[in-house]
């Protein structure tokens with residue numbers, strides 16, 4: 293079993309989680325995991341409940357409650373500018389691009405993508421956007437923590453955020469992906485660096501969303517499908533290089549039009565259904581309806 297550096301760094305945050313996540317993420321190709329045989333560049337997030345939302349702070353994060361999420365795969369990193377370009381070159385993605393010249397280094401996160409462009413990219417790779425619940429569980433693990441690393445405040449040692457001037461921990465831009473330690477699942481930049489689109493329509497609170505945001509594998513209003521009367525914005529998560537640390541909590545939600553109008557430098561990462569042919573003991577995360 294390989295323990296990645298972040299796993300060691302997060303011992304206080306959950307040794308067992310770190311070890312298990314490290315085992316699955318670093319397992320040899322084809323090795324069984326609770327999500328099926330390993331997938332390169334992705335971590336297995338095992339099935340089970342987690343604590344979603346918060347009872348304090350902005351209303352749209354309320355209430356704090358338990359939600360069940362089936363096993364799934366999550367990209368270790370934000371999708372990079374170079375990876376997105378491959379999709380544009382293949383004419384599988386619209387030519388979304390950042391508005392600033394110093395945002396397009398190959399391993400900087402893709403910035404300035406619409407929700408549609410993000411969804412097209414994930415399809416191009418045989419993946420899909422994570423649901424909002426999947427994203428939050430992947431960022432937060434199962435113990436209700438406020439940040440991917442635990443409850444300690446956000447600093448530039450833990451995430452690429454605004455901490456003094458210039459923003460982006462002194463660079464004025466996002467950094468290359470993976471510049472900070474991963475969380476216990478092995479995922480990088482779930483706090484900060486670039487905002488990340490998720491699949492769901494935005495709702496003003498989980499309480500207002502009702503049953504569509506509760507229970508088992510919630511997909512939000514209209515199950516995420518279009519059109520969705522009364523809903524015109526999707527969700528971005530995780531804060532960014534531009535914002536202070538209180539915006540990069542695991543529960544922070546931001547709404548924006550899927551067309552990305554007005555323009556913002558949002559990014560994303562992809563998820564993938566578990567392949568349940570090989571299941572771990574006690575896993576009940578079977579196949580789900582595809583998007």
Ligand SMILES: [Ca+2]
Pocket residue numbers: 370481482483484485486487488530531
């Ligand atoms: Ca991020």
